Amino acid sequence: MPSKPLVVGNWKMNHDYVEALHLTQQIGVVLKNKSREHVEIAVAPPSVDLRSVSSIIESERIPISLAAQHVSMFDNGAHTGEISVAMLKRLGVKSVIVGHSERRSMYGQTDDIVASTAQTAARGGLEVLLCCGENLDARDAGEHFSFVSNQIALALDGFEKKNLELLTIAYEPIWAIGTGRTANSEQVAEMMAHIRLELNSRGMSDTRVLYGGSVTGENAAELLTSGQAGGFLVGGASLKVESFMAIVEAVDDCYAKNR
Ligand code: PGA
Numbered sequence: 001m002p003s004k005p006l007v008v009g010n011w012k013m014n015h016d017y018v019e020a021l022h023l024t025q026q027i028g029v030v031l032k033n034k035s036r037e038h039v040e041i042a043v044a045p046p047s048v049d050l051r052s053v054s055s056i057i058e059s060e061r062i063p064i065s066l067a068a069q070h071v072s073m074f075d076n077g078a079h080t081g082e083i084s085v086a087m088l089k090r091l092g093v094k095s096v097i098v099g100h101s102e103r104r105s106m107y108g109q110t111d112d113i114v115a116s117t118a119q120t121a122a123r124g125g126l127e128v129l130l131c132c133g134e135n136l137d138a139r140d141a142g143e144h145f146s147f148v149s150n151q152i153a154l155a156l157d158g159f160e161k162k163n164l165e166l167l168t169i170a171y172e173p174i175w176a177i178g179t180g181r182t183a184n185s186e187q188v189a190e191m192m193a194h195i196r197l198e199l200n201s202r203g204m205s206d207t208r209v210l211y212g213g214s215v216t217g218e219n220a221a222e223l224l225t226s227g228q229a230g231g232f233l234v235g236g237a238s239l240k241v242e243s244f245m246a247i248v249e250a251v252d253d254c255y256a257k258n259r
Contacts, residue, residue, distance in 0.1 A: 005224065005251050006168065006208055006231035008042040008067055008129060009238025010097060011049075020049035021056055026241035028062035035063070036248055038255040039231070042067045043238070044097055047083055054092040065094040067129065070103065073116040075124075085124030095127035097233070099155060101174045111154035118155055122163035129233065130155055131212070132195075133172040144173070145194050152198055168208045169195055170233040176213025178235055183213055188227030217246025221254045 015023060024043065031041075044067035045053050054066055072082035088096065098121060099114035109117075118128045132155070134147040148171065159167075171191050176183050183191075188211050199207045211223055212233030223229050231251065237243040 004038060004040050005229075005255055006040045006042065006210060007248050007251055008044060008095075008097075008170075008210070008231070008233050009244050010044045010067075010069060010100075010212075010233055010235050011046060011238060012069070012102070012235060013046060014239055015045060015049065017049045017052045020045045021052050023239075023241060024053050024056050024062065024064075025060070027064060027245065028056070028060050030241060030245045031063055036252040039248055039252045040065070041248055042095060044069045050088070050091045050093060058092065066092055068093050068096040068126075069100070071096045071098070071117060071121050071126070073113055073120050075120065085121055085126055089125060093126065095129055095168070096121050097129045097131065097170075099131045099151075101131060101133060101172060101177060105174075111151065115155050115157055115159070118167075119159055119163075122159065122166045125166075127166045127168065129168050129170050129210070131170045131172050131233070133174055133177075133213070136175040139173065139175060144191070148191065148195065149198055152195070156202065164202075164204055165206070167204070168210060169199070170210040170212050171195060172212035172233060178214070180214050182215065182219050182223070183211070183227075185222050185226035188223055188229055192228040192230075215247060217243060217250055220247045220250035224251055224254050225258060 041064040068088050072079055072084050076084050098118045103109040118130055121128050132148050132151040134144040138144050138147040173183050192209055195209050208230040210231045210233050211229035215232045215234050216237050234247055
């Protein structure tokens, strides 16, 4: 297992560059007052904020990394509206979210596109936060394990072996995203175990597996200990410094205690 849990704040389409700067500075102040050495922290602002956030992270030496919410599956060229891996790398972006359920359901991101995007990102040296997770129908039909296995298989098909170390998996059941209905720790624990088995069979026993879906400062510790999550991909609660840092704090305390 990787040594530390990872907490990623996915700001989605929230915060313009001024608000993004403010939130990043606030995170910096909290971390200056109390460093959180048992947890890795990343934020994924909207693309137009990346440059400002990158500058402030660097100039104020804030111990967090920068993630992008999206990247093109193409390297460059005539792709209006898209952003390339090279452009993100130039801004100091370390990782990118790929296959988020919102992009799959609202922007036509098929399993093929998810796989190509993951490959392009990793080939260019970006870490890939690969999202998977079942919808409510699959959960109710008891098909959640096969649903997730299938998503992982399709995403990793053709993924170059030498880049596997750049992968992190984020399990995000769709019914738990933005709904306030978190998966309970047993549901998370059994899916974590299932995904780890899948990964082990591909020689990926060190790959980190995160949980995402209505994570808060109140449920984070339980999801980490009983749920066995390797960290979190956080949406709503990452938009304010208090709620985001409450999760970071819970994870840090938990990891420090249980190590
Ligand atoms: P949520 O979003 O924390 O608001 O449920 C999680 C995500 O979409 O990554």
